[in-house]
Amino acid sequence: MKMEHFLKNTKAEESHGCIIAQETTIMVVAHNLGFPRIGANRELKKAQESFWAGTISEAELIEVGRELRAKHWALQKNAGIAFAPVGDFAFYDHVLNVTALVGAVPPRHANASGSTADLKTYFSMARGDAGVPAQDMTKWFDTNYHYIVPEFADTTKFAIADESLFAQVSEALAAGLRPKPVLVGPFTYLYLGKEKSAGFARLSLLPALLEVYAAILDRLTLLGVEWVQLDEPALALDLTADKLELFASAYARLAKHGPKKLLATYFGDVSDHAALLKSLPVDGIHIDVVRAPAQLDSFLVDLPSTKVLSVGVVDGRNIWRNDIRASVALLQKASSSLGERLWVAPSCSLLHTPVDLANETKLDAEFRSWLAFSTQKLAEVSAIATALTSGEAAVASQLAESDAAVASRKSSVRVNNPEVRARIAQLPANSDARQSPYPVRAKAQAARLQLPRFPTTTIGSFPQTAEIRKARADFKKGTIPEALYVEKMKAEISLVVERQEAYGIDVFVHGEAERNDMVEYFGEQLAGFAFTENGWVQSYGSRCVKPPVIFGDVSRPKPMTVDWTTYAQSLTKKPMKGMLTGPVTVLQWSFVRVDIPRSETCLQLAVALRDEVADLEKAGIAVIQIDEPAIREGLPLRRKDYDAYLEWATRCFRVNASPVRDDTQIHTHMCYSEFNDILPAIAAMDADVITIETSRSDMELLTGFGTFAYPNDIGPGVYDIHSPRLPNLAEMLQLLEKAVAVIPAERLWVNPDCGLKTRKWPETENALTTMVAAARELRVKYPAA
Ligand code: MET
């Protein structure tokens, strides 16, 4: 392996007092922070799900894990990556791995074998088990990966409780590799957890946790490990001085333990802490220069001569091919000043990108040349390190390919659409505002729609039966003709309309039977989007997503939803909601181009969707819903960046929503996020009605609406669509009474938390009839003046 060929550099010889004339080859190191664990063909997903279904044994599951690790290590070694990351593999989640390793198993999951976190306990923490609820899951920083939130109480005790990490280190050693264990660092681990007992701060557990980290590190030394990587992405968040002090104290405590330590930061700028990081008793620091290129200089200055600087220059969060020439240029200065103390890496773990571009068989050559998945990114890291070590001639062919891709992307007519650019440049200043303020619009809409008080509606989708899915799949495969497909969808729409009539709903939806996914459906019809066959990325556990790729200027060749919606409207006198996915959500759930700002791509999406809104109105649709469930997820990691994001995100929504008359009612919908801290921004979207999920917080959301006077109509969800349990009339009324206490009755809507596509018809029928009954009772109790 490359590292073994290192020659000592002459300076080091000098420092020992004897100068030996020797040719010096200083090699920049190529390494990796972590590789996706799912497998190129989602082997892990299949094994996990088979194991949970009882069709494969624990031994078989474990074997799949072993095979995947062996394969991924070999792949990294062959790409010229210096170490084998160990600990990036997980049977569910790498944060949960740490929970098992340090024995922070909540009492409800503790098993008969006491302190050992076996696989059963592990999955019980992840997924719940026989009445024992799972631990919470939440987003890993600003990614779409979800980790299992560690739970801490004043009674939490730590002890090494899982041997997997050590066993996997031995596995790598046995394979002749140089393992570099990768662990979430102690500060980030505690920081990302939550308190389960009152009057206690989880960071107070740090000293106890460090005892166990020290013991883990000592064991890694005993195994012969040279380097360990401790991930502290929490450093990219806003941290108060006392938290930073705790962070520093943690590394002081670990100073005498374990192999050499690489402290890894990523997802943001940590230059504020550069002085602190450089002073820590660690042997290397990793920084993300994809997200924060400017921070490189702060780390080059005064880097202690004993420390390695690992620079994440290949984007671990996106699928674009690296511009190798630019990366080499960026690192030239670092390379001459640091020599072999410069390590080159992806910006973060490759967990967030698909496994291998070789699995894409249907992409055209040009588009394909613009992409790099995890496997290709390793080769890029390696090429950059080689170019820095041996000169650009050593990677001439990689450079040529990279140059060609950069040039073709820059000039491609598929990327650049002058009409789109011109339209954006000439967007009238008032295109982000409705004609009149809400109170005026509300009157016009009331006159047109003639809705009762506490109007009832649903969020869009109705149960997606096996037949619907099959019809869609058959049509996609081409095994049924379009006419038959349309007939089937229309039959479904008319069924959904009939049922809504029967339940007594006031504002109808068409049911979304034609949509496989709320983003994909629009992406497939917009120009500027591409779809992969196998570009899977782990979202949580065994769940993987295949995000669309926005590679070029976005435009709408033709109407996307008008036919289905007008057909649905033709079947009823009740208002039929047009149903769109908003620009911010489409952006957030896609791989987005990086050659223009995200805000600009978002505006292009908004303009394309704006035309759809205008066409729906022209076709006689009086109510149009634009879903933005992901608006909160797009929030930057640092508070100082919040306003700028919320400013463009809400403007994009308004551009999307504003081409309509006053008497056309715009709805939006949001779910499964904390919304209380962005209520002013939600108000700034100026939708006439917002339907919003509340189950997660037991209407805690309404406290927010108690303090912040939301000016327009609001429908807090009264039916938790994720729960198999059906709420009864009394429960729904109780929720609605809570709502009436903070939202004026004339602005309150009655609806479920989210779409019903995952429910079955009998429960849907039960829940919706109860919901209508609740609205009717409310109308009697709080009649219009
Ligand atoms: C995740 S939000 C989903 C909204 C969509 N209109 C639906 O009902 O399915």
Ligand SMILES: [Zn+2]
């Ligand atoms: Zn929703």
